[in-house]
Amino acid sequence: MSHEGEPEIMTHALWSCPKLATVWIPQFAKLKDATSSLSAFIEIVHLAQQDPSCVEVFANIISLLWMRRNRASRGEECSILEKIPEQAGNLVQEFQHICPTHSKIPRTAQAVQWRPPPPPPGVVKVNFNGAIFSTQSSVGLGMIIRDQAGLVLAVLSQKIPMPTSVKTVEVMAARRALLLARELGFERVMIEGDFEVIIKVIKEKTLLSSDLGHILQDIHALSCSFSSISFHHIKRMGNCVTHRLA
Template identity: 85%
Template sequence: MVKVNFNGAIFSTQSSASLGMVVRDQAGLVLATLSQKIPMPTSVETVEVIAARRALEFAKELGFERIMVEGDFEIIIKTIREKTLLSSVLGHILEDIHVLSGSFSSISFHHIKRMGNCVAHRLARRSFCNPLLVWMEEVPPDIVDVYNHDLSFMHE
């Protein structure tokens, strides 16, 4: 089982948005991270739903079968779990999430507080300069302090 944390960020002054995600093993060690710039969507909710979908795609690309997905936007996590709003503006993205979910042998979605999602948040905030960056078994050097802080809470 791996844990995939995701987050989205909007840069309104640059008319763009970004996604950040981190995949960790059960001990909290990083297996992969991603930071990706995307065109500006219509809302914060859309960015978060796109980030959730990209987190599933990333986990699938890496070959993971059993995942726990965590995000800090409670309404989006609830919508994904309850399979609601499929007829909304976000419906096609939510449907993609449900289809992708079927490709995992085990999947669950959980809401966490922003403090528990700091690494994914920082990854999302750093992508305004680069369209797509992926790191395997590490975090970018400018995020190591956030990761170490986060890891210390996991082992208390």
């Protein structure tokens, strides 16, 4: 998405490229004006976070633009730029519908909401999930990476042929989540999934001789490429975004 030879640094690819005017101007014209002299993308993110009413849409637009850029680099069909703000708004509405956060929610529901990763600094949380489409003989894999401020750093949805079991779907989703984190260069990760049996299997390194063995071995090999990694179970309500992605 570079323009007239301008190097495609992150700020240009996701914010300042003239082609993105139709994406940002409708809702973020003031932010565009306020950041016209900024070159560091993280500074733009910090300014966007000062407006709680728009930060979720902002984060989802960034995520959609990044996915579109990756598809374009692979020569795949891309979404229309003008439709991205609407798509981002729909994602926010879906999330708020499935995972509401207002005070009327019972305490039991609040206890299973997604929570940012704890210190030390630099840790990101990677959530994953799988969904089966039996009528299409396929499954969906969904994953999302967020930082300690809750900002979305990456999302991925992938459709693959249906494997032999539900357990295989979840293990494949876990492996793809680790691959995504490694591809993006994250070093310190927390991995969360809502299939407790699979999280236990990964942590205890059991079932390596089963039909899941080769995938589990991949997961353990990938785990060694991070400076720190941990696996955690979360109830489905706290993992609802990845369920929608899958």
